[in-house]
Amino acid sequence: MxxxxxxxxxxxxxxxxSYFATRKTDESxxxxxxxxxxxxxxxxxxxxxxxxxxxxxxxxxxxxxxxxxxxxxxxxxxxxxxxxxxxxxxxxxxxxxxxxxxxxxxxxxxxxxxxxxxxxxxxxxxxxxxxxxxxxxxxxxxxxxxxxxxxxxxxxxxxxxxxxxxxxxxxxxxxxxxxxxxxxxxxxxxxxxxxxxxxxxxxxxxxxxxxxxxxxxxxxxxxxxxxxxxxxxxxxxxxxxxxxxxxxxxxxxxxxxxxxxxxxxxxxxxxxxxxxxxxxxxxxxxxxxxxxxxxxxxxxxxxxxxxxxxxxxxxxxxxxxxxxxxxxxxxxxxxxxxxxxxxxxxxxxxxxxxxxxxxxxxxxxxxxxxxxxxxxxxxxxxxxxxxxxxxxxxxxxAPDGLFGYLQEINGCYSIPILTIIVVGYLTKYVPAKAANIALIAGVVLYSISQFALKPYMISKEFENNKTELLALSNNISTEINQFNSPTDSLYTTTLINLNRLRTDENLETNTATIIGSINKIQMNASEQLVDLPESYLESSSLFSQRVNEIKVSAYPHFLHVMAILFVLNVLIMLLIGKMNPRSVAFELQFTKQVDITPWRHARWVSVIIIVVVCASYVIFS
Known part of the structure; x- marks a missing residue:
């Protein structure tokens, strides 16, 4: 209570x-x-x-x-x-x-x-x-x-x-x-x-x-x-x-x-x-x-x-x-x-x-x-x-991993928007046509990269490493057969998924399912205060680690992809600006809505912040 x-x-x-602080604000x-x-x-x-x-x-x-x-x-x-x-x-x-x-x-x-x-x-x-x-x-x-x-x-x-x-x-x-x-x-x-x-x-x-x-x-x-x-x-x-x-x-x-x-x-x-x-x-x-x-x-x-x-x-x-x-x-x-x-x-x-x-x-x-x-x-x-x-x-x-997947989706619009804002403020003659093309191109190229090309490349890499994955999965199967209860559905399901690697073409999906089963086994064991064999833990850890390595090596990290597309979008806008510039240079007008006198301590406070951030990497490296 x-x-x-x-x-x-x-x-x-x-x-x-909040009510008393805002009741006098004109919100009409x-x-x-x-x-x-x-x-x-x-x-x-x-x-x-x-x-x-x-x-x-x-x-x-x-x-x-x-x-x-x-x-x-x-x-x-x-x-x-x-x-x-x-x-x-x-x-x-x-x-x-x-x-x-x-x-x-x-x-x-x-x-x-x-x-x-x-x-x-x-x-x-x-x-x-x-x-x-x-x-x-x-x-x-x-x-x-x-x-x-x-x-x-x-x-x-x-x-x-x-x-x-x-x-x-x-x-x-x-x-x-x-x-x-x-x-x-x-x-x-x-x-x-x-x-x-x-x-x-x-x-x-x-x-x-x-x-x-x-x-x-x-x-x-x-x-x-x-x-x-x-x-x-x-x-x-x-x-x-x-x-x-x-x-x-x-x-x-x-x-x-x-x-x-x-x-x-x-x-x-x-x-x-x-x-x-x-x-x-x-x-x-x-x-x-x-x-x-x-x-x-x-x-x-x-x-x-x-x-x-x-x-x-x-x-x-x-x-x-x-x-x-x-x-x-x-x-x-x-x-x-x-x-x-x-x-x-x-x-x-x-x-x-x-x-x-x-x-x-x-x-x-x-x-x-x-x-x-x-x-x-x-x-x-x-x-x-x-x-x-x-x-x-x-x-x-939704399937596991949805949050990470949705974070990756944000790149569809974040990089194109950042591109046109930066170029918009730093240049005077780049036209609207360049911005509109960069927005659409940015969304399309990132979508193709992450949701078409990346899955294809990862799939190919899994296929190239199928023999190694099968060997690692056999080790897990052997360990499970030595210590599990035949009536335990979780272990049985895991064995079925491990066996499916030999026949199913979608290796990436199957390995993700297997890792999910491995995690559930460890979670159940932890909740029931049961110690799993060290050899099983080592085998399952090696399998998970290798799967992660294959994914990483198959395709560039999505943050690197964002940087590449940012540079490409900027170049597209500058090229269009060079070939078809605005007839009149853009000038940002002062609307006088608020006083724009900067804070006099802003620069040295900013320097201190940047130094502290850099120092934190020096200390923890």
């Missing part, structure tokens, strides 16, 4: 403060509703940026990756700080100078209406197909697990999932649709404080347990017993090979922090450039500390659970259950709930903004007054929210 009361109490506090105008009346301060912007970025999927997912691979996954956090610095110093001054409300608005000014329409459609499709349902689904799973909602309500897991999805969706929609950007930003700021406190509690309690009530002793023990987990340089077969840091990783970060509407909209609502830069650089400084929340707990879990978890994504929730005092579980659940809401309502608010300004006002009713544009945006938001709520529960029926 105490857990539920603390959960409801903190959630209600956020709602009450586009600027008041979509940009919070351009009144956001640095602290509010920083808090909203961090909460929009940090969600349950990231907290659980990155800690799971850290459990498996160690500190090298910190690249997703630390390199974000450099991307934020570039955005604050280069992109934000230009955005605020042009007085834009959405990124596509700038693209219309720089290129033409077609560019704006294509970009808006790409953004909306990404939010609708990928972001909103995934946030709802992953958030519902977290809440259901923490409070055991099925048992609490006396319903099945499936019913509990539907109930929680709709609860999160409706509450998030109230913030995003009826409160506007300022309500979203204020609630994010309060939740950001809670997330920082709650998120830091987990590694603190974890280190105290490892070090027998001494944090320093806990750190020393981790460093001495697991030095391999503190190497930031990723190998070629890791999820983040070191070389990708200098190619696609930085491009993905620049797109996310500099051009993604759901993120940059917070900075666009700044009362002036000074506050906007403050907010972004504050966020960058805190992002450097991000690994303490989304990486270190995974390594702590690896030590506490002796690396025996079959499913790495279980590392964080199991660690929370083990080290957090019961009296704090409700507060921490409320903090996670805030992170879930933030990701959902931020994406929804941005979708409403894109539809109202870039589609409704532009193509449906050009002479619509401000109040009607806002109303149309809200109506679209309600429809979008319920659509995502109905879609989210069905993700439970």
């Amino acid at each position: 105490l857990q539920i009361l603390s959960f409801v109490g903190f959630t209600a506090l956020v709602a009450i403060v 105008s586009s600027e008041g509703y979509f940009l919070g009346g351009r009144s956001l301060t640095g602290v509010v912007i920083a808090g909203s940026l961090l909460l929009t970025n940090l969600s349950t999927e990231q907290i659980v997912g990155l800690n799971g990756s850290a459990y498996r691979e160690g500190i090298l996954v910190m690249a997703w956090e630390t390199l974000a700080a450099i991307a934020i610095v570039v955005t604050a110093l280069f992109l934000l001054p230009r955005y605020l100078k042009g007085g834009i409300t959405t990124i596509p608005t700038f693209l219309e000014t720089r290129f033409n209406k077609s560019t704006k329409a294509i970009t808006s459609a790409l953004f909306l499709s990404g939010y609708v197909v990928v972001l909103l349902p995934i946030v709802l689904y992953s958030g519902a799973l977290a809440i259901n697990t923490m409070f055991d909602v099925p048992a609490l309500l006396g319903v099945t897991k499936s019913s509990a999932l539907w109930i929680t999805v709709f609860a999160i969706g409706i509450i998030g929609s109230i913030y995003a649709i009826f409160g506007g950007l300022k309500a979203v930003a204020v609630s994010d700021t309060i939740n950001a404080v809670g997330l920082l406190i709650g998120g830091l509690m987990i590694p603190v309690f974890g280190l105290l347990e490892i070090g027998n009530n001494s944090i320093s002793a806990g750190i020393d023990r981790l460093l001495s017993e697991h030095p391999e987990k503190f190497d930031a340089i990723g190998s070629a077969d890791s999820s983040i090979p070191f070389a990708t840091i200098f190619t696609g990783m930085m491009l993905v970060q620049l797109f996310y922090w500099g051009t993604n509407q759901a993120i940059i909209q917070r900075a666009l609502g700044a009362k002036n450039l000074k506050e906007g830069q403050k907010g972004m650089l504050y966020a960058a400084m805190i992002k450097i500390l991000g690994p303490l929340i989304v990486v270190l707990p995974g390594i702590i879990a690896y030590h506490l659970f002796s690396g025996d978890l079959a499913v790495p994504d279980e590392a964080y929730p199991k660690l929370v259950t083990r080290v957090l005092p019961a009296s704090l579980v409700g507060f921490f659940a409320a903090v996670l709930f805030g992170a879930i809401l933030s990701s959902f309502n931020s994406a929804l608010n941005s979708s409403v903004t894109l539809f109202g300004i870039d589609i409704y006002k532009q193509y449906i009713k050009k002479d619509a007054p401000e109040k009607q544009v806002v109303k149309a945006g809200k109506t679209f938001g309600i429809f979008l929210a319920f659509l995502s709520m109905f879609v989210a529960p069905f993700i439970a029926n």
Whole structure:
């Protein structure tokens, strides 16, 4: 009961403060509703940026990756700080100078209406197909697990999932649709404080347990017993090979922090450039500390659970259950709930903004007054929210690995959009035709690369290594036959899948199924406190490792592919610009919507941030 009361109490506090902080904002105008009346301060912007970025999927997912691979996954956090610095110093001054409300608005000014329409459609499709349902689904799973909602309500897991999805969706929609950007930003700021406190509690309690009530002793023990987990340089077969840091990783970060509407909209609502830069650089400084929340707990879990978890994504929730005092579980659940809401309502608010300004006002009713544009945006938001709520529960029926697959899909629109924005600001004569061609070419080429050419190349590589895979699978079969119970369906199914390798042509699919069965065997053994034979564990590990090596060697990492296509798209645009330039050079007009005097400390703060990020790689290498 105490857990539920603390959960409801903190959630209600956020709602009450957000209401009183936004009740005087004029939300009948586009600027008041979509940009919070351009009144956001640095602290509010920083808090909203961090909460929009940090969600349950990231907290659980990155800690799971850290459990498996160690500190090298910190690249997703630390390199974000450099991307934020570039955005604050280069992109934000230009955005605020042009007085834009959405990124596509700038693209219309720089290129033409077609560019704006294509970009808006790409953004909306990404939010609708990928972001909103995934946030709802992953958030519902977290809440259901923490409070055991099925048992609490006396319903099945499936019913509990539907109930929680709709609860999160409706509450998030109230913030995003009826409160506007300022309500979203204020609630994010309060939740950001809670997330920082709650998120830091987990590694603190974890280190105290490892070090027998001494944090320093806990750190020393981790460093001495697991030095391999503190190497930031990723190998070629890791999820983040070191070389990708200098190619696609930085491009993905620049797109996310500099051009993604759901993120940059917070900075666009700044009362002036000074506050906007403050907010972004504050966020960058805190992002450097991000690994303490989304990486270190995974390594702590690896030590506490002796690396025996079959499913790495279980590392964080199991660690929370083990080290957090019961009296704090409700507060921490409320903090996670805030992170879930933030990701959902931020994406929804941005979708409403894109539809109202870039589609409704532009193509449906050009002479619509401000109040009607806002109303149309809200109506679209309600429809979008319920659509995502109905879609989210069905993700439970999707095959394993869906989240990673969907992350890869984002490359379809991220790199083309980043390309035309960078070229748009850095050149004056590249025409709209170049931007439109680059957008379409970028989507088509990336889709062909990742969803046609890559599967073909991997399939060929598996075929070339079939003999070796069969030998490794025979070793696993031999081991299973020596220790399993003939009546155990899990072992029987695994043997059937292993045997299928000999006859089935789809080697990649079969190996994925086998690895899934191996993981389930280890998970069941761990839950039942059964020790599997060392020889079996070695055989299954060798098989999984070899499968991963084959995939890595068959085709370039998707981050490298993004970098290659970025360069290709830039060259296409510059070539078209050379052959068919604009007749009049583009000049960015100062709309005087806000003061664009930069923050006088912005440059030296940026230098410090970059030095600290580089130093972190020197220390952990």
